Amino acid sequence: MADAPTTSRVTTGAAAAARVVLIGFALFQLYTSFTGMLEPLVQRGLFLGFSLGSVFLLAAAERTGWGKAPAFQWTDVLLALGGYWACFHVAFGNRRLSDFMVELGPLDMVLGVVAIVLVLEAARRTIGWFLPILSLAGLLYFYLGHDWITGAWQPPRVSTLTMIETVYASTETLFGYMTDMGTRVIAVFIVFGSLLLSTGATEIFIKLATLVAGRSWGGQAKVCTASSALFGTVTGSAVANVMALGPVTIPTMHRAGYTKSYAAAIEAVASAGGQIMPPVMGAGAFIMAEMLDIPYSSVVVAALIPAILYFMTIWFSVGFRARKMGIAPLARSEMPTARELLDPFTALPMYLPVMVLIGMLALDYTPTLAGVAAVVVLLGTLVVLRGLQCLVEGRRADLGATYVTLLRQILDGLYDGGRAIAMIAVLLACAAIVVKVLTATGAGVKVSSLILSLSGDNLVLVLILTAALAILLGMDVPTTASYILAAAVAAPIVVKLGVAPLNAHLFIFYFAILSAITPPVCASVFAAASIAKVNFWRVAGHAVVLAIGLYLIPFLFVFRTGVLMEGSWVQIAYDSTVTAIAIVAITAGSAGYFVRPLSWPLRLAMYAAAALLFYPAVWSDAAGLVAIATIGLVGLRREPPAAQATGTTAPLGRPRADAPLL
Template sequence: MEDRVHSTKQGPFSIVTAIILIGYALFEILTSFFGMLEPLIQRSLFLGLGLGSVFLVGFVESGQNGWRRWYLLPLAAIGFYVGFHITWHNERISNFMIDITATDKVLGLLAIALVLDAARRSIGIFLPALAILGLAYYYFGNAWISGPWQPPRVSLITMIETYYASTETIFGYMIDLGTRVIAIFIILGALMLSTGATDIFVKLATRIAGRSYGGQAKICTASSALFGTVTGSAVANVMAMGQVTIPTMRRAGYSGGYAAAVEAVASAGGQIMPPIMGAGAFIMAEILGIPYSQVVVAAIFPAFFFFMTVWLSVGFYARRRNIAPLTKEELPAWSEIFDPYTSLPLYLPLGAMIALLSMNYTPTFAGAIAVGLLLVSQLALRIIKVFSEGQPKELGQSLMELLRQVLTGLYNGGRAVAMIAVLLACAAIVVKVLLTTGIGVKVAGIILSVSMGSLIAVLVLTAILAILLGMDVPTTASYILASAVAAPILVGLGIVDLHAHLFIFYFAIMSAITPPVCASVFAAASIANVNFWRVASHAVIMAVGLYLIPFMFIFRPGVLMEGTTFDIATDVVITGIAILAITAASSGFLTRTLNPVMRVALYIGAALLFVTTGWSDVVGFSIIGAVAVWGHFTRSPPAPLNVANAGKQVFRDNS
């Protein structure tokens, strides 16, 4: 009886929550199509709807009773109001000649507190705790601290004006980017998922990778790469794809820990996969003041090398254990991959979006067009299919199913956008503290002092900083914080702005798979039901080459499409060979199973390719080539394929 009463009480709130989140998503779609409202109005609606929705979703989905659940309702109401208050009073608040009222002060304090609590509920405790420490330092530091670390003195009014009643912090450029760019791509990904458009990714990946060694794991790698360009989120990738990929890899002969590690690492790489990269890439373009397409072009080879590393690693692993590829009969037919009823709603929106971005249209417009094409193509093709199959009576049922899928996508998209809104607001608080107190400059000074001005040391410390800041927070937050501190140092040492930011962004991505706190590994381990550290150890070994790729951004800028065609080709080939050698040494296999001496030799040869001199390239190539040739002529005859587990279940059966 108690469960029935609880369900009854929650029912109306579930409906209200669904209406608000669907409306939230529609608001973002419409403003992307027809233009944004005035900045303070657009941003306050975006954050107000997101802030209130986080608490409302928490209430609806909570399994607790009593005050532990019901107190979330007033928090949701206040969350909505602190945003709407700015919307209603935007003209007065925008006028710097008018003092803020007592109501503004109270709501400002409530808004900051609610942003911190909502962020804690959405992304964990680390970033909100950092924001609280920063605010305490900002407001009380002048009285509590003396010496070079003493921040300027500020009043409560100044704090509220800076953080709430202005377009500087929680209604600043990060929230602007969230509502203007990031939201529409999150909604696009949610709609693709809900309408089944992304199922084609699995079939395409199976066709590409299924017949090679490690086929099942390579399918996971390829599908996560394709899927990541829609979601832009490591954990979302793991949770969506891992339910299928991890069990399939285990049935093919991979251990649970290794299968989970493949999914975790491949999913993390989705955030650097063009054309839709992680939200941090949009923020990067905004910070640098460059077209988003320029970031996408620079990320092409880094993304290629990321997935090449995983691809090689699982291939070498499969060869060492003689795990068979899929048979021809298990591959999906090309007709399934290019069936217009299932493929057009995927290829048409993505193709149009890539074309528009390449023509330097804004990401907002490109995303809006992609959403429109997705919905229109789904509607048109379902109507055509019903009549072409001679079943006009099924039209109503088909359209109702499409409506259900679209509403589900809008709901999930609205929910994800709400989490992004509070994440960006919380990150904005921390960044503002770094800027207004000068602590960011002081930390940068410490990095320079410890590194003694050495570029290599600065790069290593920057990588460590990005990974540490990424513990228990999304990549976007890690990138924002690390770039605020470290990017000026790298640029000051002569590194191109875009190269410096991509270096930081890449290591922010790596935080998702780097122990001890790594969200992707935790998610994959929970799906595989294996020990976390077992998954983490496999992920780190697999990712050895990945940790070295960003250093090539600095020493071989051709990897980022910088320089002449010859320079780009040379840097790409050398980087590819270095990654091949590192991955082979880490996996213990190249043309044969490698002994310790051969593995060390490959590491040495790869290390020499990081030194940008002619002699080091020649020596490095010679060492790697010698190991490959020696291994080829001394390898044992291949053992019979391990086909016991192959062919029992393939991806297309699960999709």
């Protein structure tokens, strides 16, 4: 009993300190995004320092680190101080460390080891064991590999001083370009998304999705799909989407008639797709633009049709299943009114910043400037409209309380944003270690050569191996880390075989996204299953079936490049249309429904027709289209008379005739 007050004091103090630090961190990121970045080592040192220390401070506040006892909490506090010190040492010593002739002292060496160890431990607590173990193995290979390994895989000899200089006291690894991308671009979008959600965007997104999808077959599931697409433009995170929307959408889909496991699978697959949904997409998209040295808008434009195809796959899949099961669309009484979605006091603060963001990205302003402009517009709009609403409604006395509530929401958003940035920062730092080892030792080239030798320089086989690598690396790490690691190894091979760099990177990025829903380790599926309280493997099985078509779409980035907005408008329209029809055929085969329930022979015929459309040749396109049309005509001729009946609720397996086709 004597420990209880101490535990309470440690927890309360650490929580209060973490809140102050993370709010200040978020404000620092907004300030530097608006006024310009500081010197590289200063900016990146402060960015990683705030993040690294805060991960341990949060562990002390939430008692999620080494244990619940006060002694362990104090250990986390000390680790937090060590994280702050090790990185701030680089920031405050940037002039000395930037000198080409600098000689690292004992303190530099000690803090370098501290920073490396704490990055690995913070990453382990944040994203699990896989990436930290991979990073540790890379460091051992880099530092000791020359003495331990002989032959072709033997790396160059590296001294302790060189290792610390490379990993810590320079802009090459921990404070390299990945950390730069985190502080320069990714952070401002995370803060924007957090502020948008803390001030009420979730409800607007769900209402907008309901208006778009509610009156179609499987409306409840399509609302989930559409809201995840809208939500994904803000968060760019599969698990964040699931945890934010799942508690609402999964029970709603279950009440409509879907099983809990299938409802959880829909949420998991739809949420994963948020990472490829423009205009924000996931953090990996910003890193892709940096790697390729192209405008971020180019990545957004190329990803637009693939994002539409992703959500179209889910849309048709749940629609066909709903018609097969007789799950009717939402009633008109359940639909939001246009007034709810166009009310300037509630909707304008949500729409206007996103429109500003999209407009500035389309005009090729830097993502940093576009992000901070969206934040300024959001805050300015909220301040003006919240006060104006009180005046219009005659509630002058409520002005003070209204602004106090708004301030609390803004501070909550800044805190959530700072917390999310900290998690991303340690992930980027840990992944940077692996990438640096691959380039400094030549291991990346050796792995690339191994893949080429296994494939015999066959492009299709290389793409299959690359897809498997991206999914494998993403089994226990977020999409961003999976993409970074797979791109470092596999992208040069794919490019070497004649694929355009952007196409190759989008191929890898797409499969890195799919790793979130691919067993045996799939984070978004696990999150959805925990919300639905159902067996993980049932959800994973439904997710894979639901996403069958998604695993084929990336191959079209190579063989039907029109889907990436490449070529003439005729080619873009043709490739996109053929791909969309192929997706419809695959989802019909998976759901067992087209214009009527399909027998297994017809389902297999649908798969075969889709396969013909995925093969890039005119004769196969024509054959596939004819096959799909024939199956549809057969279904229309066999449509049972009972299906023409009307009513408000369709019996199982009997669609309502007055409902929309999709």
